[in-house]
């Protein structure tokens with residue numbers, strides 16, 4: 210397949226502001242990407258375009274071999290899992306965790322179609338795989354941030370997505386919950402049914418070995434993209450964030466030291 214996931218010259222303009230400008234990006238099967246950029250650089254907008262929740266002002270988007278404009282986006286969205294605050298904010302606090310996981314099958318918030326008998330069995334299995342089996346009798350609203358994030362990943366996984374979009378999945382997690390969630394992502398990346406993962410994060414520590422490529426966004430433009438080894442370099446990260454950033458790599462993980470001058 211020539212183009213599996215690709216953006217060609219994609220721009221997105223709202224309120225006369227160019228939020229994304231001339232974005233080119235190619236994702237090959239088997240690659241997992243991280244998107245890095247300062248607040249407001251356009252990361253979430255980019256993910257929403259990929260998932261078909263927004264339409265580009267200009268340019269061409271192909272996702273999972275389907276060209277936008279020539280495909281049924283509702284069908285395509287069923288193959289894409291989404292984990293992030295944009296979704297989390299819409300979930301009613303009284304929602305039961307197993308219903309939440311099953312709702313992923315229909316790419317809806319709440320269940321408006323009759324689930325198959327097998328769906329709840331699958332939901333229980335996923336809850337177990339993601340370490341949520343102890344909280345399945347509690348309403349969503351009382352769960353901790355870490356528990357909510359795991360449920361959202363289970364929800365995204367129920368329809369075996371080919372593309373899993375993770376918009377800051379570790380936001381609000383304590384050190385232990387964050388590391389557990391990152392290990393879950395690593396295990397997902399190593400599984401035989403692994404989806405392609407695209408992760409937005411602000412922290413290099415969250416880039417697990419399963420992530421192979423990095424896309425740097427600055428002010429809505431692609432600053433650089435390529436393999437982790439090519440892109441996670443002090444000069445490029447300093448340029449991305451407009452501040453002196455030193456990238457330190459150890460045992461397949463990364464972190465940063467930031468220097469303020471003046």
Ligand SMILES: Nc1ncnc2c1ncn2[C@@H]1O[C@H](COP(=O)(O)OP(=O)(O)OP(=O)(O)O)[C@@H](O)[C@H]1O
Pocket residue numbers: 223224226228246247248249250251252253254255
């Ligand atoms: N509908 C809109 N109208 C006008 N501006 C918008 C609209 N949607 C997003 N923006 C602006 O576009 C810019 C990019 O937003 P986006 O949420 O994609 O950034 P981000 O890189 O994900 O930021 P953060 O790291 O803070 O989450 C922001 O400055 C935002 O205010």
